[in-house]
Amino acid sequence: xxxxxxxxxxxxxxxxxxxxxxxxxxxxxxxxxxxxxxxxxxxxxxxxxxxxxxxxxxxxxxxxxxxxxxxxxxxxxxxxxxxxxxxxxxxxxxxxxxxxxxxxxxxxxxxxxxxxxxxxxxxxxxxxxxxxxxxxxxxxxxxxxxxxxxxxxxxxxxxxxxxxxxxxxxxxxxxxxxxxxxxxxxxxxxxxxxxxxxxxxxxxxxxxxxxxxxxxxxxxxxxxxxxxxxxxxxxxxxxxxxxxxxxxxxxxxxxxxxxxxxxxxxxxxxxxxxxxxxxxxxxxxxxxxxxxxxxxxxxxxxxxxxxxxxxxxxxxxxxxxxxxxxxxxxxxxxxxxxxxxxxxxx
Numbered sequence: 001x002x003x004x005x006x007x008x009x010x011x012x013x014x015x016x017x018x019x020x021x022x023x024x025x026x027x028x029x030x031x032x033x034x035x036x037x038x039x040x041x042x043x044x045x046x047x048x049x050x051x052x053x054x055x056x057x058x059x060x061x062x063x064x065x066x067x068x069x070x071x072x073x074x075x076x077x078x079x080x081x082x083x084x085x086x087x088x089x090x091x092x093x094x095x096x097x098x099x100x101x102x103x104x105x106x107x108x109x110x111x112x113x114x115x116x117x118x119x120x121x122x123x124x125x126x127x128x129x130x131x132x133x134x135x136x137x138x139x140x141x142x143x144x145x146x147x148x149x150x151x152x153x154x155x156x157x158x159x160x161x162x163x164x165x166x167x168x169x170x171x172x173x174x175x176x177x178x179x180x181x182x183x184x185x186x187x188x189x190x191x192x193x194x195x196x197x198x199x200x201x202x203x204x205x206x207x208x209x210x211x212x213x214x215x216x217x218x219x220x221x222x223x224x225x226x227x228x229x230x231x232x233x234x235x236x237x238x239x240x241x242x243x244x245x246x247x248x249x250x251x252x253x254x255x256x257x258x259x260x261x262x263x264x265x266x267x268x269x270x271x272x273x274x275x276x277x278x279x280x281x282x283x284x285x286x287x288x289x290x291x292x293x294x295x296x297x298x299x300x301x302x303x304x305x306x307x308x309x310x311x312x313x314x315x316x317x318x319x320x321x322x323x324x325x326x327x328x329x330x331x332x333x334x335x336x337x338x339x340x341x342x343x344x345x346x
Contacts, residue, residue, distance in 0.1 A: 038065035047084025135183035137167040140203035183213035202228035218243025308333040
């Protein structure tokens, strides 16, 4: 399958920024030490000797500072008076020690940071199982994540796959793990743990990319639920043929909402309410209990209204005669209100 784009890597939430900023700060401090010693040398230049021309210029002072701080020590420019040697002992030598500490400490910290990040990624990868992969963290991907979290899915069970560094930064800022790479890349999907994933949400911007991403994910995991979004309805069959369990047509769905809004603006408010999670009306489903087996009309759900039955993986609407009798193994799909009853119990 296709691969390409940015190199694949994992970015975990809560990770400290890379050592680059700290390294730059330490480089600035090292340069400051060099400048400090150069200024001291130039101010006390009468106490130093340069065999080349018997004088110490500003350039000579910086040269002396550089070879002294880095312990190179060519010995051509050197202090000859007691005052200059005292300054070298009291000020220049400590600056040299600090410079060496900065150099060694930066190297050790950089190596330790890389090892720590590698350990965190290895531990994260070992615990990754039955998670959800979000391919594309644009508007659709972010909305899908909000819904999943609203449904109770832990953030640790969500992995974002996106080529955009900005998108990944938004994901990790929200406590999600992110993988850099293309949703059509086998390597990137494997890094996201597609073989252990329970579901894959394909929320990329292009329909052709959605088809290829779905095909790749299905090839790598034949059992996962793959939900894909396309812009054009004419591409829905391609997604189904590629292995998508469900396909959402974003353009036609938006168009239907717009059409309803022309004549029944309040209807769209109800539909938007159903699409939100954790407030107003929600669509829920649960297994039928043994005591509930029998006529659907006898089933009562507190603050709920049954709209369908799931039987053997098929959704049967409530007005279908097959849904009239609930069986063992069925699941009921119902509208659930989060609003507490206004009627006090008697």
